[in-house]
Amino acid sequence: MSRWKRAQQAAADQGIDALLITPGADLRYLTGYVALPLERLTCLVLPSSGDPTLVVPALERAAAVASGIDVQIATWNETEDPFALVASLVGDAHTIGVDDHMWASRVFALGAALPEADQVLGGSIVQDLRIRKDAEETVALREAGLAIDRVHQRMGEWLRPGRTEREVGADIAAAILTEHVTCDFVIVGSGPNGASPHHEVSDRVIEVGDPVVVDIGGTTAAGYCSDSTRNYLAGGQVPAEYAQFYDVLLEAQTAQREHARPGVTAESVDLVGRQIIADAGYGDLFIHRTGHGIGQETHEEPYIVEGSELVLTEGMAFSIEPGIYVEGRFGARIEDIAICTADGLEVFNNTPRELVIL
Incomplete structure (x- = not known):
């Protein structure tokens, strides 16, 4: 079972409908993609069931593809709202788990884009996987x-x-x-x-x-x-x-x-x-x-x-x-x-x- 599939199962077990993972060790662990922590949003949308999607700026798509990730990619252009794109992929999820190292500005922006969803810390989901090395x-x-x-x-x-x-x-x-x-x-x-x-x-x-x-x-x-x-x-x-x-x-x-x-x-x-x-x-x-x-x-x-x-x-x-x-x-x-x-x-x-x- 892939790492992101195990994370999905763990999220479901804890009543989390989707995980949102921005650049950092958690993203690399789950997808293999070493994303640059830039001002433009990169975010893995990992629902507790169904297929995950990596949201990336259009200019970063080639780098994401080159990393060999096994999830679908959705891109956004400079004049588009990436948080609205994330919200559309999350759908009607009630509980959203955000990674522990997500920038505060992004937590607030996602909260505004998903006003009906409850945000919780989701870092422990991936942490519990990463803590035991294979x-x-x-x-x-x-x-x-x-x-x-x-x-x-x-x-x-x-x-x-x-x-x-x-x-x-x-x-x-x-x-x-x-x-x-x-x-x-x-x-x-x-x-x-x-x-x-x-x-x-x-x-x-x-x-x-x-x-x-x-x-x-x-x-x-x-x-x-x-x-x-x-x-x-x-x-x-x-x-x-x-x-x-x-x-x-x-x-x-x-x-x-x-x-x-x-x-x-x-x-x-x-x-x-x-x-x-x-x-x-x-x-x-x-x-x-x-x-x-x-x-x-x-x-x-x-x-x-x-x-x-x-x-x-x-x-x-x-x-x-x-x-x-x-x-x-x-x-x-x-x-x-x-x-x-x-x-x-x-x-x-x-x-x-x-x-x-x-």
């Missing part, structure tokens, strides 16, 4: 993991004292593009900047003995994302305090990898590592969730966080990335992407998790 997606994520590992393996070519984070980041970004079609993010957090989990890069010059957090990722030609964090020392001696908490962090991340598998809850994976970090006296320095799902988006369901009673099942892919951050001094995070298999866990990133001294 065999083809697993291969794509495995290849993405290998691709970003190859970039980490080259870190000694670029990361050294005397260079700025920005210079190192530019070299890393170029290397990511040799392995992926896009570079999605580069974090090079040296010294005190490593204590900011989403620091990115700056003009700070890396100094001898600086611990450096390198968190990088991209998207492959298959449309699946990589994401891996490793920690490096730019020569010199490892600061004693850093070495002490790094051992704790490695123990916590190892315990989380060993615990994660089908049948355990998402929050239990978080708790296993958080407890180790807390028992060592660093609990207030682990300031974020343990992980996020990954697939056609870097961050998607499932989230590995306290309070999530979601039971992990085969096909769920996510990061395991505890961190410890000492403000004004340094920080560290160890991140792997993994997927639940039938009876365990496959980890896609396997470069050294220990501190690498360059």
Whole structure:
């Protein structure tokens, strides 16, 4: 059964008469079409029964056809109202599910075009499909993991004292593009900047003995994302305090990898590592969730966080990335992407998790 047919069935089961999906990961997942998020409306009209239609601007029709989509296409010209076209395709549907990332302006315009219909969030319909990767997606994520590992393996070519984070980041970004079609993010957090989990890069010059957090990722030609964090020392001696908490962090991340598998809850994976970090006296320095799902988006369901009673099942892919951050001094995070298999866990990133001294 095709993905959009499964989405139709799920929508019908929830009493949603039609789903409206605009450009983004959900549209790509359902149709294979990587639509540009332009000011002109592109929208998949997916009724709970019957054939779906992709509404596209006339000038985008060739691109949609070239993507090989298996749904019919309806086009609109510059002087036509695309929302009226969507409304005509929706018909007398009473409940409309809109994708979670639809622009607010489009939600309001669709509401005006469909005044008798109730609008609800429909993102969970597709999310519940995307959360479990099939065999083809697993291969794509495995290849993405290998691709970003190859970039980490080259870190000694670029990361050294005397260079700025920005210079190192530019070299890393170029290397990511040799392995992926896009570079999605580069974090090079040296010294005190490593204590900011989403620091990115700056003009700070890396100094001898600086611990450096390198968190990088991209998207492959298959449309699946990589994401891996490793920690490096730019020569010199490892600061004693850093070495002490790094051992704790490695123990916590190892315990989380060993615990994660089908049948355990998402929050239990978080708790296993958080407890180790807390028992060592660093609990207030682990300031974020343990992980996020990954697939056609870097961050998607499932989230590995306290309070999530979601039971992990085969096909769920996510990061395991505890961190410890000492403000004004340094920080560290160890991140792997993994997927639940039938009876365990496959980890896609396997470069050294220990501190690498360059």
